[in-house]
Amino acid sequence: MRGWWREISGLVLPVACGGCGRPRTELCEQCALALYGWAARRARPVPEPEGLPVVHAAAAYSDAVRALLLAHKERGAMGLARPLGRALAGAVRASAPARGAGLGPVLLVPVPSARRAVRARGHDPLRRIALAAAGELRRTGRPAQVLPVLRQHRQVADQAGLTARERLVNLSAALRLRPGAESLLKGGTAVLVDDLMTTGASLVEAARALSAVQEGDRGGSERPNAAVVAVPALSFR
Structure with a gap:
C-alpha cells in the first residue's frame, strides 16, 4: 500500500530534482551529467577483499549522485x-562487453536486500533500478533480463558502523541461490548488480553464492563480474 501511495503522489505533487532540489524537473542536466555523463570505470575498494569480482561503476558516490540514490x-x-x-x-556494458553475434542475454542478478529493509521502504529500490537497466540495454540492442535468484537465508546485522573485516564476517555464507536458479542462468552472461559498493563485502558474498553455477573455460567455477551505480571516489583506480 505504501508503495502505491508513493507512485500516485509522484504524479500530483510538485517535482524537484532529486539531486539538487531544482524545481520543475525530477533530474536536472547538471545532476544527470554527474550520474551518467562519463564512461563507467573499474572500481576497487581499499582494502580490496579477497574474492571480490571485477566491478565497474558508473559514478562517484558524492553530492548529487548520493542525493539521487537516497531520494530513490x-x-x-x-x-x-x-x-x-x-x-x-x-556499468553493465563495461562489465560484460558484447563479443559478437550469438552471445546470450545479459542476466542482471541483484544483490538482495534484507526483507525487513524492503518492508520498511515499501519497495525494492535495487530491483527497480535493475529492471530499468535491463530495459535500457534492450533499447540499445543488448538482450537483457533481471534474475533475482539470490536470497538471504539467515539474518545479518546492520552493516552501518561495521569495519570492512566485520562486514565480510557478517555476510559470510548469508546468501543462497533460489531453487531452479541453475537452469535460469544457463545460456547467458550473469552480472551481479547493486546500487552502491563501499567495502565490497556484499559483492564478495553474492559472487561466492553465484559462482557455483558459473562454469569457467576449464570446467571449474569463476566469479561473475559486477556492475554498480556508484562507489566512493577513492575506489576508482
Missing part, C-alpha cells in the same frame, strides 16, 4: 529508477 531508496522517488537504471546499464 529512502524517500521513494520512484521516477528516479529510470535514470539510475541508465547509469547502471553503462
